[in-house]
Every structure is written in C-alpha cells, then in structure tokens.
Amino acid sequence: MEYTRLGSTGLQVSRICLGMMSFGDPARGNHPWSLPEEDSRRVIEKAVAAGITFFDTANVYSDGSSEEITGRAIRDVTDRDDVVLATKVHGRMRPGPNGAGLSRKAIIRELEDSLRRLGTDYVDLYQVHRWDPHTPIEETLEALDSVVRSGKVRYLGASSMWAWQFSKALYLAGEHGWHRFVSMQDHYNLLNREEEREMHPLCADQGIGVLPWSPLARGKLTRDWDESTERSGTDEFGKRLYDEASDRAVVERVTEVAAERGASRAQVALAWVLSKPVVTAPIVGVTKDAHLDDAVAAVDLRLTDEEVARLEEPYTPHAVAGF
Template identity: 50%
Template sequence: MAYTRLGDTGLEVSQLCLGCMNFGSEQPWMMNDRDASIDLIHEAMDLGINFLDTANVYSTGESEDIVGDAVESASRDELVLATKVYGEMRDGPNGQGLSRKHILDQVDASLDRLGTDYVDLYQIHRWDEHTPIEETLSALDHLVETGRVRYIGASTMTAYQFTKALYTSDIEDYERFACMQPEYSAVARYEEANLLDVCEAEGVGVIPWSPLAGGFLTGKYERDGDPEDGTRGAASESVRGYFTDENWDVLDAVRAVAAEEDASPAQVALAWLLEQDVVTAPIIGPRTSEHLHENVAALGVELSESQVDRIAAPKTPQYPKA
C-alpha cells in the first residue's frame, strides 16, 4: 500500500479510502451481512488501507456500528476514521442539518457507534441553506478544540459555498476544512469546472466518491443491453444516468487501455483518477474480497500521458444541469 498526505495537513492516509456505505441493510444492493462486512474491513486493513469513510446517515447508523466493531481490535493510532453529519437521523425538529445542536448531538452518537473517543475526519455531508456557515464552523471548531475531532472536511457543494466556508474560517480563526469529498470519475468530471480548482489552490485534499461511477466503469454494463437484476444499474436511476453515448465512448477508451495494460477496466478507471494531481485518495466501495483486491491492484497500474488523454477525450468538463 502507498500512503500520501491529506491536502496540506501532515495526516498520512492510504491512497485508497474504503467507503463503508455498502455496510448495512438499507438497500438490496448493500452487503446485508454484518459478519461479511466486518471480514471485508479486516481484509482491507490487512492490505494496508488505514482510511475508512462512513456517515451517520448510512443505514441510519448501522454502517458506523459495523465499522466500530470491525476496528475494535485494530491499532487506533494508525487508523484514520472519517464520518459525516447533515442527513436526517430522525423525524422532528433538529433531526438533521448543520446547526450547533445537531452537530454536537450527532458527533456523540457517532463516537458511541464507532467505539472511539475521537474521529480523525468529521465532514459536513452537504451544505445547509438554513444554517449560517459561521454557526456550523463554530461548532466544528469546538469539536476540534475539545479533542473529539482531529480534522474537518466537506462534501458536495458549489465552489462559491466552499470558498465562502474557507474564507469564513480564515476571517474568524475557525478550524479550516482539510478536504473535500466530491463526485469525480472519468465520466463525472463537472467538478473540474467547479470545486477542484478551489481545492488545488487552497491546499485541500480531494477524496472522490463514486470513482467507478456506481459500477459503470467496471465494464459490467453493455451499451445495447439492460442491466442485470441484482446490480446497482438495475436498482438505481442514478447509475443508469451514466448510460449516455459520451460516457459509453469513455468506457470504450477505458476498456481499450485495460487491454493494453493487461488490467481490468476498474483498475484503469482508478489509475486514471490517481493520475489527477488534485486527487488524494479515491473512495472505493467493494462488496467482495475479489473486488477489494482488484481495486488495490490499481495502485500498480501506471498510465502514460497518452492513455490518460484518450480516456479524457470524449468528455468536456462542464457544470451539471440544474
């Protein structure tokens, strides 16, 4: 396993982050097997992955609980545990969002489920239009000051929102976001015209979610065929949203490079992302040991500049449609 630093911080993280959204029972495509989920986390750590990402809202706390059980016997000093706050955890007032009350309530609940007294990386899952960013940053700063959180991060917002948050931290002397978690892959490149320039200029680490576009870039789907039952493509309209002519052209290029390198399309897609200077560690979401090993082997795939350009060529980065 190779390690890198999270943005401008001194925090060392594996070049692949294990995404833990699949560990739960909220959706039929999830693992739905607690013991198998724990075994897969142990296997990832044995392969050198020290960076695990979850969220309180994933299966309404079940993912955090599984991660907590899995890491109970691990060396906490080496692990980087990341979780998130924002989503709805219960009906009623203050059950979601980024108010000071909700953040302070939820961090304690997350710590309890994770079985730890601190979170290495605490991220706001979305921008909260109903809470002043000053209130959110003040609460997060308090968590760092009191030792319950080591670093803070953000996910999925506009460049303006993220820039406003960073500059507010600078002006008010609050803890600054150390990383951003955007959607980014060879077929989802709109953040190249939005968040990624901000991250690069501000020294913010980038940990992309859905680096394989919900499985589209693994090559499991065909241009002229319907997704097989049991796949995310069959269950999720968001995955089928990748089924455009432009994206099929990207996948054709990925498959061609994979054949040249004696690698799988998934490995080439991850290697392409790792070639982007702004990227710190893609968040992988394997559901089997085979997929985990395939993903980790992507670290050994080196692409030429020409191959990187060929994969990028069919798409022009642009803002997503409203």
C-alpha cells in the first residue's frame, strides 16, 4: 500500500480509503444490501492487513449502525492512532426540528452521537455531507471551528457542493481565522467527470485533497453494462446517477484496456482515478474479498498516457449529479 498526505496537510493516509457505507445493519436505514457486522468485520480486518489506514463513514449510513460497526472493528483489529477515521454530518437522524442540517446545535449534537457510536473521543476528519441552504454558512463554519478547537475533531472536510459554495466557505474561514476544509469528497469517475471543470482546479489551487466517492460508478465500470446486482436493483440514489447511452461506450473502453493489461476492470477504473494529481484517495466500497483485492492492486497499476486518453475519449458531458 502507498501513502500520501491529505491535500496540503501533514496527515498521511493510504491511497485507498475504505468506504464504510457497505457495512451496517441491513434492517436499519435504507441500505438493505449492506453487510451485517460479522461479514463487515472480516472485510475490515483484511483491509487493515493490506495496509489501508483510511476509513470513511457517516452518521446516516444504516441509521448509525455503520459507525457502530466501524468503531468496534477498529478498536478490536488495530490501534486507533494508526488509522484515520472520517465521518460526516448533515443528513436527517431523527424527526422534528434540528434533526438534520448544519446548524451549530445539529453539528454539536451529531458529533457527540457519532463519537459515542464510534467508541472514540475524537474524529480525524469531520465532513459536511452536503451544503445546508437553510443555515448561514458562517454559523456552520464557526461551529466546525469550535469542535476542532475542542479537540474532538482533527481536520475538517466537505462533500458534494458547487465550486462557488466551496470557494465561499474557504474564503470565509480564512477571513475569520477559522479552521478551513482540507478535503473535498465529490462524485468523480470515468462516467461522470464534471468536477474537472471547476471543483478540481479550485482544489488544486487551494491545496485541497480530493476524495472521490463512487469511483467505480456504483460498480457499472466493473461489469457488463446490462448486468445487475442485488445492490443495483435497490439503490434508488444510484439509479439517478447513471443512465446515459454514452456511458456504455466508456464501460466498453474500460473492458478493452483491462483485457490488454491483464487486469480487472475495477483495477483499471481505479487506476485512472488514482492517476489524477488532485486525488488523494478514492473511497471504495467493498462487499467481497475480490473488491478489496482489486482496490489494493489498482494502487500499483500505472496507466500510460495513451491508455488514459483512450479511456477518456468516449466521454460526453453530463448533468451534475449527486447533490
């Protein structure tokens, strides 16, 4: 496994971030395809053995059970100080006022709940899951700064917003002397490259580490276009992300390059993401041993400039999706 620094910080992370949305109680939340605790723990143990030190979850994943499973597994299979633990805040966790969003009240309450579920007294990377149009960004940023100063959070990150929103947040944090976001978790893969237009140049300029979610396009880049899985049949959010006729051509190109390199399609698609200088680590969801093996192998797969150009050539512009 290779390691790199998260953006311009001194924090070192593995080049693969294990996405913990795959782990949780299938009976809780809206991810019936998630792995229960025993199966999740086996995957997490294998990830740690492979050198992965970066784990990303969220309070809303499987109604908090993803954080619970993540925390127990990390505590049992490795040293807490040897891993970088990331979680997120924004989504609705309970009915009624202040049960969601990025108000000061919500952030402080949800951080305390996340720490309890994770079984730790600090989070390495605390991320806003989405932009909150109902809360002044100054209130959100000041609240986030306060939790860093409290020692309960080490670094701050953001996810899935417009570049102008992220730029505004970075500017205001700098103006007020608040801790700034150091990472951007965005929707980026061979089927959707719209972040290359504004967000990625902004991140490169500001020293922000990019952590792409869905780097394999919900698995569409790893299988034949018409093939389905248990998750794809129930993943309503994923169904809204990829349904373009042009996407099929990209998947076919990945298949061609993979065959020529003697690698899996997942390895090629991840190697392409990893080849982008602005990317710190793609967030990879794993439900099978082969998924993890492919992710680890992708770190060592170096694509040529010609292969990168071939993979990118069929792409056509898409509507921004994912937030």
